[in-house]
Amino acid sequence: MTVRPPIAARHPVRHTVHGIERVDDYAWLRADNWQEVMRDPATLAADIRGYLEAENAYTKVEMADTEALQALLFKEMRGRIKEDDSSVPAPDGPFAYATRFLEGAEQPRIVRTPRAGGAEEVLIDVDALAKGHAYYDLGGADHSPDHALMAWSYDDKGSESYTLRVRDLSTGADLDDRIETTTGGAVWSADSRTLFYTVLDDNHRPCRIYRHRVGAPTSEDVLVFEETNPGYFLGIGQTQSARYLVVDSHDHETSELHVIDAEAPDAAPRLIAPRRPAEEYDLEHNGDLFYILTNADGAEDFKIVTAPVAAPGRENWTDLVPHRSGRLILGVTLFKDFMVRLEREGGLPRIVIRALATGEEHAIAFDEEAYSLGLSEGYEFDTTVLRFTYSSMTTPSRVYDYDMAARTRVLRKEQEVPSGHDASLYVTRRIFAPAHDGETVPVSLLYRKDTPLDGSAPLLLYGYGSYGITIPASFSTTRLSLVDRGIVYAIAHIRGGKDKGFRWYAEGRREKKENSFLDFISAGEFLAKEGFTSRGRIVGWGGSAGGMLMGAVANMAPDLFGGIVAEVPFVDVLNTMLDDTLPLTPPEWPEWGNPIESEEAYRTIAGYSPYDNVAARAYPPILAVGGLTDPRVTYWEPAKWVAKLRAAKTSDSLLLLKTNMDAGHGGASGRFDSLKESAFATAFVLKVTGRA
Template identity: 85%
Template sequence: MNPPIAAKHPVALEAHGITRQDDYAWLRADNWQEVMRDPSTLAPEIRAHLEAENAYTKAEMADTEALQAALFKEMRARIKEDDSSVPAPDGPYAYASRYLEGAEQPRIVRTAREGGPETVLLDVDAMAKGHAYYEIGGADHSPDHALIAWAYDDKGSEAYTLRVREAETGIDLPDAIETTTGGAVWAADSRTLFYTVLDDNHRPCRIYRHKVGSPIDEDVLVFEETNPGFFLGIGQTQSGRYLLVDSHDHETSEVHLIDAEAPEAPPRLVAPRRPAEEYDVDHNGDTLYILTNADGAEDFKIVTAPVANPGRENWTDLVPHQPGRLILGLTVYKDFMVRLEREGGLPRIVIRQLASGEEHAIAFDEEAYSLGLGDGYEFDTTMLRFTYSSMTTPSRVYDYDMATRERVLRKEQEVPSGHDASLYVTRRVFVPAGDGETVPISLLYRKDTPLDGSAPLLLYGYGSYGITIPASFSITRLSLVDRGVIYAIAHIRGGKDKGFRWYADGRREKKQNSFRDFIAAGEYLAAEGFTARGKIVGWGGSAGGMLMGAVANMAPDLFGGIVAEVPFVDVLNTMLDATLPLTPPEWPEWGNPIESVADYQSIAAYSPYDNVGAKAYPPILAIGGLTDPRVTYWEPAKWVAKLRATKTNDAPLLLKTNMDAGHGGASGRFDSLKETAFATAFVLKVADRA
């Protein structure tokens, strides 16, 4: 079957006196906002091209269909199908999610705190029947436990319809609010609800107050963010006393407080926004606890401020800034403050007794692991829930008594088909980058895998927004490792793996450090005999897909294959289009090429789509989602069209567009496994392990 050849309709694009030609701009639907909400409105010629690409991809992968089925079967066999979360107590009840055997989606349930009969609050699997895509955005119970605010998205566009349900009867009230972000927060009266809506360009920009049972058109606008570069959200302190109206981009934030006991009072500002200054807020008594990078605290510090007068002039250091110790988050309970931090590239939890100031840490001994704070509803408690896993250790959920320091294992991830951790090795190595930095790499492989250069290696990377990819357990990557593939995560610049500086050194005009770090990681792993040049398969999604596009341009012969999921590859055109959902908020991350010629030139130098060249590219699988509001479907479509017209070899080049989903792919747990099995089969095929 011949690959689809996209028509060329050249468009001249000019900025800062520089003219570019875009042959495939026509793949961007003029009515993209409408397509997000109703995919059937996509122009026929665009749909025909995407469907032709899907047909070609299916044909090219036909020889792996048996492998895909085998991979899906073994991945599914590692899932405990009738699984449930550890119930989270809140007053008289405990809330949990639970899967029935064979169900794609969970049930949201509750029981009495002491146990007993279960009440099904939301049977998401039943609700999803008949929908190609169905995702729950949130299920938040009211303080009196009588009502559930829940939201659903049935397009994959992340535009959620908010509903209110009676907990005991399961009856949905007439209240139905469309085009929300999915989450909602209750005031103390259990009848007032706050929610965030999306504008026509899919940006969360307004917060409304709703009285249950009242007409939606009577909802009150509480706060509006007029700067298109800032997104708006609504949250709540652990104490439940204050709602938090949060305006933010990728480096600046501003918080307003709403008293949950006086929901009609206007929001009250904590501290006005300052460029490149972030802060998050929690609460106890008359005091706010604020995590911030103010006053040069690059790796963040914790300050306190009086609720009555919380401005910066009244901030007092509680946990001072310590370079190299990145504080990631904090939660304040009645008697304790908990912070999650990272030092030396590894996470730890630190407990502080508020009355005495005494601190102690929870840490683990493996070379690479993942640690996270669990979500709890209660404030007056000594119990902290956290999760732990490593690349060889399945996830464990612990309850930890902050007063007695007793740790209780509440749940360990079951792998029904069996998992013997002793068969595997997890390691951390440090790779010298070209400028003297060292890049951490987390490795997983079977003990019997030869380290003589003969093994293929999957190298995963992200490296943007300060996001750290955890060295956590995954049932799906075992299917690669058990077939002799080494799995590696490159913790490149652009993440916060080594502190905030690691992030700052991989964004804006320093973005290419991310790409160079990833290439250096691959070169090192080949030189040290873990693999060899040409045996490395790169894998990244979203901004990690941009990484894949960039390194494919820069070092194509290093890779034996590339998997780019929802890849952000048309960077320059996207950052020049202020109407797209994420563009204005992301100028701090990438630069603003509309206002700055230097930013334009910086982005143009690496934007994968703009730097496709006449060269031999490795096999590439690009995956997109038609209703994706984050990385629009036309980015991978344009990229593949240009690669196909430009590259000089006949290595496989495949585009798969999910016509029924968005950024996260399929919504069901088994449907999503099928997508993972497909991409894994591609990796094994190009690695000669199929």
């Protein structure tokens, strides 16, 4: 029996901006009370809920023939996870702190062990707290400097609005302190009695930082800093030295920092340097100097300068690590005797250690052709040990402790794959695809050695290409379920990321955004030309801004693809960038352009916005996934997109919308529930490629 898909009602709404009129037939899917829905999903209007549930029901029917496959995939994916797993303990004074999973538990425990010896102490049992909740996310768990208290937070809606609590670690009981609508994190001052936290406004933007005295009513909390520009987000962190709290106000290309002495928490924040358009900086601290990572003075790929703590303004910045074009400095961490920087050159990451006393530098070497690195600064400042994580597409994650003085490394943990993983069965490669304008696009590849490279294999092509984010060539246990079925897995490192330096990012945003889409298409065409797959055998996969990429390439080159997976896809770009009440819109204008003020930006966005460019064409099979309480990509974006696609497409290809009615941007919160979502999307890929 043929099941008919839901057909969304059309209620045309006319918009005129810059004298240009558009008609939006599905604007009604945007709830007028969206802020309230974020806090209480039950308040969603009945007609909108009815449509979303009808789409979910249709998706369930159309995917019913894969239910056994989904169960098998879930079993495979779960079998690759060590269920009773834990992180490598991070030392801090008398204790070492860690995260531990028990077998069968969806959520972790936060634990600590005395370094002098003794039993493990459970500080927070997140799995127990999550019982009875469809969604539960631990936002942060930060112990006080004296190890007596822990500030922790939770979100039980998926809307990224966290409730902050304070726990007495000697009794395990939470104090009366309860702070609502925070961003989740908190920073302690040196006295272990003063907390700093960031709150969200009615438009879900972090705009105020408050100081809270443990035990005092929240009505007495003091406003420390307020960001009045809606285009800037506000946060608070801490230097590795723990001496300074750092108030960070930023958008996607401009930042401004203030510091608070952790030993004087009542002092007013002190400005480092006033904001300048398109100039970023971040800082660390050691002794009487701040170490500042910045792109000031034309340092496109960033440089490191020092400034006196007593007078940190730009006029006193002195180059320490000068700018070198093509070497992108990603981050800097300071320890008592060493400075560590993570940088990328030639598309690959590198860790460089600098002895502060002598200025001598050395890099940590790695052998594989494509890999991923991550730093874990830990809690301690006076240490010679740096912890970092290494993986590749064939090598499971490895955690190393590296002695910066002795230049030796110790493997502390290797990711276990209980069901077994033989890296020798797989190939990982890095190739370069020629782009439309003479550039070359890096592509990371993973496939089994026995996969034929004669054009017959399906290929999954993953992409993102926004905000300067680089997709790492790292290990994934879920990915193996595709690769083991003869599917080639590829990541296209397209413009809009920083894989080839800051320039690579700049050439994939605003008026140059089309480069991201053309790079992705070029990568797919090159992979087909080289025999890794063939046209029509490629499944594109992307999420969030990567979902926008999926929508754009589906419009531009539908015949290249045999399927599209768009998770929480940012596809209604023009409408969203025209709505300055939405949480992310003003801070996003530097990334996409401001179509309210600029007709040029309006026309640029209108030219590629996936929703606005849906037309009568033969689209490939598409799976769109959304989250009802998502504050980043609101649920109505994929809902409107699918409604318009269904009305316009000329093919009988599968078109599915799945909305998680209990979660937001990140999907399900439990580790096994999230695997079920991965299994579902993987089953869709196998179904449309004939490998189900």
